[in-house]
Amino acid sequence: MAFEKDKKSDILQKGLEMASHLSLEALTFGELAKEMKMSKSGLFAHFQSKENLQLEILDYASRYFAREVILPALKEERGIPRIRAIVDNWVSWGSKFSGGCIFVAATTEFNDRPGKIKSRLLDQQKKWVDVLRRIGEAAIKAGDIKPDTDCEQFAFELYSLILGYYYYDQLIEDPKIEQRREKALNQFLKEYSN
Amino acid sequence: MAFEKDKKSDILQKGLEMASHLSLEALTFGELAKEMKMSKSGLFAHFQSKENLQLEILDYASRYFAREVILPALKEERGIPRIRAIVDNWVSWGSKFSGGCIFVAATTEFNDRPGKIKSRLLDQQKKWVDVLRRIGEAAIKAGDIKPDTDCEQFAFELYSLILGYYYYDQLIEDPKIEQRREKALNQFLKEYSN
DNA sequence: CCTACCGATCGGTAGG
DNA sequence: CCTACCGATCGGTAGG
Numbered sequence: 216m217a218f219e220k221d222k223k224s225d226i227l228q229k230g231l232e233m234a235s236h237l238s239l240e241a242l243t244f245g246e247l248a249k250e251m252k253m254s255k256s257g258l259f260a261h262f263q264s265k266e267n268l269q270l271e272i273l274d275y276a277s278r279y280f281a282r283e284v285i286l287p288a289l290k291e292e293r294g295i296p297r298i299r300a301i302v303d304n305w306v307s308w309g310s311k312f313s314g315g316c317i318f319v320a321a322t323t324e325f326n327d328r329p330g331k332i333k334s335r336l337l338d339q340q341k342k343w344v345d346v347l348r349r350i351g352e353a354a355i356k357a358g359d360i361k362p363d364t365d366c367e368q369f370a371f372e373l374y375s376l377i378l379g380y381y382y383y384d385q386l387i388e389d390p391k392i393e394q395r396r397e398k399a400l401n402q403f404l405k406e407y408s409n
Numbered sequence: 410m411a412f413e414k415d416k417k418s419d420i421l422q423k424g425l426e427m428a429s430h431l432s433l434e435a436l437t438f439g440e441l442a443k444e445m446k447m448s449k450s451g452l453f454a455h456f457q458s459k460e461n462l463q464l465e466i467l468d469y470a471s472r473y474f475a476r477e478v479i480l481p482a483l484k485e486e487r488g489i490p491r492i493r494a495i496v497d498n499w500v501s502w503g504s505k506f507s508g509g510c511i512f513v514a515a516t517t518e519f520n521d522r523p524g525k526i527k528s529r530l531l532d533q534q535k536k537w538v539d540v541l542r543r544i545g546e547a548a549i550k551a552g553d554i555k556p557d558t559d560c561e562q563f564a565f566e567l568y569s570l571i572l573g574y575y576y577y578d579q580l581i582e583d584p585k586i587e588q589r590r591e592k593a594l595n596q597f598l599k600e601y602s603n
Numbered sequence: 604c605c606t607a608c609c610g611a612t613c614g615g616t617a618g619g
Numbered sequence: 620c621c622t623a624c625c626g627a628t629c630g631g632t633a634g635g
Contacts, residue, residue: 236521240435245612256616257620265614313521319576320517326579327430327507333580340580371573371589372596378576379569382513385520386527386534395565402566406596439628450632451604459630 218279223261226251227275230268235312239269239321239332266331273335276317284308285346294357295404297350298373302400305377315385318343319378344370360407369407376403412473417455420445421469424462429506433463433515433526460525467529470511478502479540488551489598491544492567496594499571509579512537513572538564554601563601570597 217228229250234242244265248258262268288301309316318339325333347370354360360369380396383389411422423444428436438459442452456462482495503510512533519527541564548554554563574590577583 238432238434238518240432243613244615254621255614256622259615260620315517315520322576322580323509323514323517324432326509337580337582344581367583367585368589368592371577371583371586372593374576375569375573375593378572379565382516382568382572383565386516386531387538388531389561389565391561392565395562398562399566399569402600406600437629438631448605449630450606453631454604 218282219275224275226258226261227272230272231276231279231317232312234269234272235314235317235320237314238324239272239317240324242269242272244268269332270335273317273321273332273339277339280308280318283311288350292357293350293353294359295354298354298359298404299400301347301350302373302377302396306380306396309381309384316381319381344374347373354407358409360404361409364407372403376400412476413469418469420452420455421466424466425470425473425511426506428463428466429508429511429514431508432518433466433511434518436463436466438462463526464529467511467515467526467533471533474502474512477505482544486551487544487547488553489548492548492553492598493594495541495544496567496571496590500574500590503575503578510575513575538568541567548601552603554598555603558601566597570594 217224226247230242230247233247233250237246244255244259247268248255251258262271284301284304284307288297288304291297291300309319314320318336321332321336322340325336348366351360351364351366351369351373355362355364355366376396376399379399380392383392383395389395411418420441424436424441427441427444438449438453441462442449445452456465478495478498478501482491482498485491485494503513508514512530515526515530516534519530542560545554545558545560545563545567549556549558549560570590570593573593574586577586577589583589
């Protein structure tokens with residue numbers, strides 16, 4: 216079920232699920248049409264091209280991500296609580312789809328294929344890093360981390376921590392991975408704390 | 410040019426380059442045959458199935474990785490020099506292929522597709538994390554990091570740092586990314602140092 | 604290692 | 620939103 220309430224959103228929700236499982240490029244009109252119980256060309260009429268379908272899935276995912284990960288974190292008190300919330304929300308997001316986070320998957324898939332999709336991903340990732348940076352700035356104002364913190368560096372290290380967790384959890388199946396992430400996050404917060 | 414000197418290795422080298430660019434699944438016999446100036450079925454005869462081709466490419470990449478990343482690092486003095494070498498070598502490895510590190514790409518691609526390829530990737534990643542852990546243990550013996558270091562945690566955090574760099578470098582194009590990685594590595598070493 | 608071929612599916616179009 | 624279709628390509632096979 217899509218979180219937006221029209222037919223196209225239902226298609227995009229299913230497309231997002233399939234793209235997360237198969238990858239954005241391996242998703243086909245034929246398979247998506249079968250899932251939606253539509254004809255292939257009926258589906259095609261909604262999107263005009265495969266690239267357009269892929270872009271619309273990324274935009275839909277972006278709205279979904281804002282709703283599930285970013286907005287709830289921004290409702291938490293700034294500083295440590297908000298930092299912990301954004302990590303927790305991201306982890307929940309990644310585990311919501313069988314194939315993991317579509318942005319991570321699409322980034323590895325399109326990193327050397329210049330075009331509209333790579334550009335869109337770049338915009339989205341920049342916004343994400345910006346959110347992390349602003350969460351760092353808010354933590355300074357809250358007095359939770361050092362006032363001279365380089366918040367770009369803060370964002371980079373926080374994102375690295377999340378990605379490391381994500382890889383371990385996806386493949387290596389380390390039973391202690393939750394504790395490792397917690398320990399790394401605590402160390403990270405201690406390093407930056409006031 | 411392949412680093413091993415038979416016909417099949419030449420095919421695997423080209424297959425690795427193409428798989429790194431396109432992804433393991435999007436690589437096809439038809440395209441690889443065209444690149445090798447062979448007939449499709451002539452190429453097919455070497456591998457019997459697509460899955461087999463994919464597995465052989467991963468094994469070839471693994472031998473290549475050992476030669477380019479792991480062995481040279483193990484020749485460095487244990488402790489800090491070896492830790493810095495493994496990070497540097499990994500970074501060079503990732504930038505050697507237009508599409509980046511095939512293991513990272515294939516992991517995101519196959520994380521939710523159980524089968525021989527996922528199992529092979531799991532084996533390979535476990536070996537990689539083992540190498541990082543042993544580099545941590547050697548650093549304890551060298552007196553460079555704290556004797557009570559949890560070397561599994563050490564490996565997790567070092568891998569996270571590398572992955573964060575990798576993502577930034579691939580997509581975000583932060584001009585300061587080299588400094589950020591250096592700063593994060595220094596902080597990491599300081600955190601664990603004796 | 605080749606030619607010649609298989610059924611299935613691809614992205615996309617014509618026409619309604 | 621549909622049926623019917625296009626040329627191209629897919630993984631794989633037969634037979635040599």
